[in-house]
Every structure is written in structure tokens, then in C-alpha cells.
Amino acid sequence: MNVHTFAQRKQQHQKISMVTCYDHWSAQILNTTEIDCLLVGDSLAVVMYGYESTVHATVDMMTLHVGAVARGAPDKFIVADMPFLTCSKGLGVAMDTVERLMQAGAHAVKIEGDSHQVDIIHHIVEAGVPVMGHLGLTPQSIHHLGGHRVQGKDEVNAAKIVESARRLEAAGCFSLVLECVPTVLGGCVSQALKIPTIGIGAGPQTDGQVLVLQDLLGVNPKFKPKFLRQYASGHSVVGDAVNQFHGDVVAGEFPTLAESYR
Ligand code: KIV
Numbered sequence: 001m002n003v004h005t006f007a008q009r010k011q012q013h014q015k016i017s018m019v020t021c022y023d024h025w026s027a028q029i030l031n032t033t034e035i036d037c038l039l040v041g042d043s044l045a046v047v048m049y050g051y052e053s054t055v056h057a058t059v060d061m062m063t064l065h066v067g068a069v070a071r072g073a074p075d076k077f078i079v080a081d082m083p084f085l086t087c088s089k090g091l092g093v094a095m096d097t098v099e100r101l102m103q104a105g106a107h108a109v110k111i112e113g114d115s116h117q118v119d120i121i122h123h124i125v126e127a128g129v130p131v132m133g134h135l136g137l138t139p140q141s142i143h144h145l146g147g148h149r150v151q152g153k154d155e156v157n158a159a160k161i162v163e164s165a166r167r168l169e170a171a172g173c174f175s176l177v178l179e180c181v182p183t184v185l186g187g188c189v190s191q192a193l194k195i196p197t198i199g200i201g202a203g204p205q206t207d208g209q210v211l212v213l214q215d216l217l218g219v220n221p222k223f224k225p226k227f228l229r230q231y232a233s234g235h236s237v238v239g240d241a242v243n244q245f246h247g248d249v250v251a252g253e254f255p256t257l258a259e260s261y262r
Contacts, residue, residue: 003130015208027068037076038073040081053139063101079106132176134176135176153182165193178202198210218235221235
């Protein structure tokens with residue numbers, strides 16, 4: 001996958017699949033799958049570090065995780081999130097962050113919002129770095145948005161999202177994540193753009209779909225937003241395996257002589 005195949009997929013009406021990936025061992029597994037694209041999302045602050053929001057992801061954190069993923073998934077197209085405020089502190093900070101993420105192994109960066117990002121996005125694209133946009137529910141602005149709410153529900157806000165999407169396309173984004181918007185709006189934005197949209201909670205009409213890996217694996221059984229489909233019972237798979245190991249140790253059944261050195 002590369003930026004050109006993203007565009008081709010849209011032209012040929014072939015959907016794009018993306019999952020988040022934060023670490024080396026899951027990257028090694030994902031490298032053997034048919035998934036199109038990996039996202040080292042700043043959601044790692046929540047999923048991997050237990051913070052309340054993505055605001056806590058730092059450039060150092062993101063860079064370490066991008067490196068771990070890139071070494072584990074050399075065959076995959078890797079997108080890295082630009083962390084909180086890195087595009088709001090001026091071009092210097094933005095470009096330093098882009099440099100670190102790309103040198104760590106990313107092939108593109110993802111940037112939330114469009115308000116003061118458009119010029120910076122244009123500059124990054126002109127510098128030869130592909131940019132994925134992100135509109136709708138933008139978790140870095142969670143405090144401004146007042147929580148995890150579906151965005152663009154009324155006509156005025158829906159029109160603003162379509163307008164923002166057009167601005168991001170004009171600035172040079174090669175694709176756009178649409179998070180938590182009504183199905184009709186997901187379809188509308190996808191039709192309005194030449195670049196592919198990748199939805200999460202944006203309905204079936206977007207040009208691709210993304211989920212957080214741990215969510216689709218069912219690692220946290222209590223996290224069940226409407227848009228999520230759990231493809232495995234990760235919580236019980238891991239819990240059961242560890243309990244079996246514990247039981248074998250306590251019963252003196254692990255290790256056997258065959259599992260020991262002479
Ligand atoms: O950080 C992330 O995981 C994301 C996805 C939800 C799109 O931005």
C-alpha cells in the first residue's frame with residue numbers, strides 16, 4: 001500500500017482496512033495479515049498507558065512506538081498520529097515532530113482538525129510527507145467538544161465538516177479519517193472528495209474502516225460503543241491461558257522433563 005494505491009482503491013470502489021498498532025509483537029502478527037494499513041494512533045496513551053485521553057501522548061512516546069511497529073511490520077504502510085498541540089506550536093515544532101515520526105519508520109502522519117492546521121498540512125505535504133486528515137470526533141479536542149459525542153448531527157455542523165473535508169483535500173491530504181459522524185454525513189463527505197475516507201463510527205458508506213486493534217479483539221469487554229464489532233474474546237482468551245499456566249504451576253505440572261534442559 002502507498003499513497004497512490006489509496007487513491008486507486010477509491011477509484012476502483014475497493015474498501016481500505018486499517019487497524020491501530022502500538023507495539024512490536026502485534027506488528028509482527030499484523031505484518032502477516034491482509035490488513036492494508038497500520039495506524040500508530042495517539043490512542044496508545046489510553047490503551048497502553050491507561051491515561052484518560054489522547055492529550056497525554058507525547059512525541060517521545062509516539063516515536064518509540066512507531067519504531068517498534070516499523071521493525072515488526074516492514075511490509076505495511078504505517079501512519080503515525082501527530083500528538084496533541086504539535087501542530088499548534090508553529091511550523092518548527094510541527095516539522096520537528098514530522099521528522100522524528102518519519103525517521104522512526106512512519107510513512108505518513110495523521111493530523112486532527114482543520115482550523116489552523118491547513119497551512120501546516122500544506123507545508124508538510126510540500127515537504128514530501130503524506131498527511132492523513134481526521135475530522136468529526138477529534139479526541140485531542142475532547143474537552144472542547146464536551147465528551148465523546150457524535151459530531152455533525154445538525155445541518156450547520158454537518159456542512160462545516162463537509163467544508164473542512166474539502167479544505168483538507170485542497171491542502172493535499174491523501175486520505176481522511178472520519179470519526180463518529182452520522183451515516184448520511186459519512187456518505188456525503190465520501191462522495192464530496194476524491195481522496196478516500198476511512199471511517200470509525202461513520203457508517204458503511206466511507207471508503208474504508210479503522211478500528212483500535214484491542215477493541216476488535218475484545219480485550220476490554222466493558223468497552224462496547226455502538227460502532228464496535230468485536231471479532232474475538234481477547235479478554236477471556238488471555239485470562240484463560242494465564243489461569244491455565246497458573247494452574248499447571250501450582251499443580252506441579254509445568255514444566256515437564258520434556259520442557260526442561262538435561
Ligand atoms: O488514535 C487513534 O486510534 C485514532 C483512530 C481512532 C482513528 O485516531
